[in-house]
Amino acid sequence: MTLEEVKRILECEVITGEDRLGMEIKTGCGCDMMSDVLAFIKADSLLLTGLANRQAVRTAQVADIRAIVFVRGKRPDPETIALANEMQLPILVTKLLLYEACGRLYANGLPGCGGN
Amino acid sequence: MGEGPFCREFEVLSGDFYNAGRVSTDIKEILRQIGIAAPTVRRVAIAAYEAEMNVVMYARRGKVRLEVSPDLVRLVVRDEGPGIENIELAMQEGYSTASEEMREMGFGAGMGLPNIRKNSDRFAIRSEVGVGTELEIEVKVPSAEC
Numbered sequence A: 001m002t003l004e005e006v007k008r009i010l011e012c013e014v015i016t017g018e019d020r021l022g023m024e025i026k027t028g029c030g031c032d033m034m035s036d037v038l039a040f041i042k043a044d045s046l047l048l049t050g051l052a053n054r055q056a057v058r059t060a061q062v063a064d065i066r067a068i069v070f071v072r073g074k075r076p077d078p079e080t081i082a083l084a085n086e087m088q089l090p091i092l093v094t095k096l097l098l099y100e101a102c103g104r105l106y107a108n109g110l111p112g113c114g115g116n
Numbered sequence B: 001m002g003e004g005p006f007c008r009e010f011e012v013l014s015g016d017f018y019n020a021g022r023v024s025t026d027i028k029e030i031l032r033q034i035g036i037a038a039p040t041v042r043r044v045a046i047a048a049y050e051a052e053m054n055v056v057m058y059a060r061r062g063k064v065r066l067e068v069s070p071d072l073v074r075l076v077v078r079d080e081g082p083g084i085e086n087i088e089l090a091m092q093e094g095y096s097t098a099s100e101e102m103r104e105m106g107f108g109a110g111m112g113l114p115n116i117r118k119n120s121d122r123f124a125i126r127s128e129v130g131v132g133t134e135l136e137i138e139v140k141v142p143s144a145e146c
Helices: A003-009 A034-040 A054-062 A078-086 A098-107 B022-034 B038-058 B100-104 B112-118
Strands: A013-016 A027-030 A045-049 A067-070 A091-093 B006-013 B061-069 B072-080 B122-128 B132-140
Touching (some): A003 A067, A003 A091, A013 A078, A027 A098, A034 A054, A034 B112, A045 A098, A054 A067, A054 A078, A054 B022, A054 B038, B006 B022, B022 B038, B112 B122
Parallel strands (some): A027 A045, A067 A091
Antiparallel strands (some): A013 A091, B061 B072, B072 B132
16 A cells, blocks of 8 residues: 555645655554554555654654654644654644544555464 | 774763664664674664663763674673663663653653663673662674675
8 A cells, every 4th residue: 555545535735745655554553552553564565553753654664654643633743743754754644533543444455464 | 804803992971862873873884884684783782772771861970892703793882880780671662761751851761771681682681779780782693795
């Protein structure tokens, strides 16, 4: 699934990475605890989280996460946006809650990070 | 890569949530530039990030030493801090002594040390209560990566 499709399905606003929406996402992971993200997420995944801070961006950079969707309408502060721009990390925001955002993507064919 | 291990040392400051993760992303970039393959770089980066966050959250200060040889990446993380009273308990998934502030930052799931062990080929931890903690983390570099 491309990030452009994610944007459409989740009715997102694009905060950073407007020029990178063609990128392909292989899997998705929904989580607010960054250590759980680091434990379970696969490389090249999309992270959906309500934790709209610098640690989410750092976690994405460390774990080869391709893009972040902040759920529940959480908007990152300017410092977090600046870090995401520096890391060339696309950030999108949806008003959907985490459960529904993950459910919509799963129903449209984006698998999760469980299993091997 | 040339002869002898590549070494570099980084400082980590307690409570510096603004810069937390910078050392790990610097280490990741160094390993990438050396030419180590992405899956190995990712394992080191995740272990380094968890260790760095532990120093930021719990210790007074700490140092991360990075050593890279053709077949091995080694991290030694030493901190001055409260130490860990019960290492066996701290190694259990889900066990956490994180404060509310740490949880608001997205940490405190009790996965830090288990994540470090999971991403290491060799992991050793020594701690003295009231003095500090030392982690040794080794990740093998598969042949022909570097």
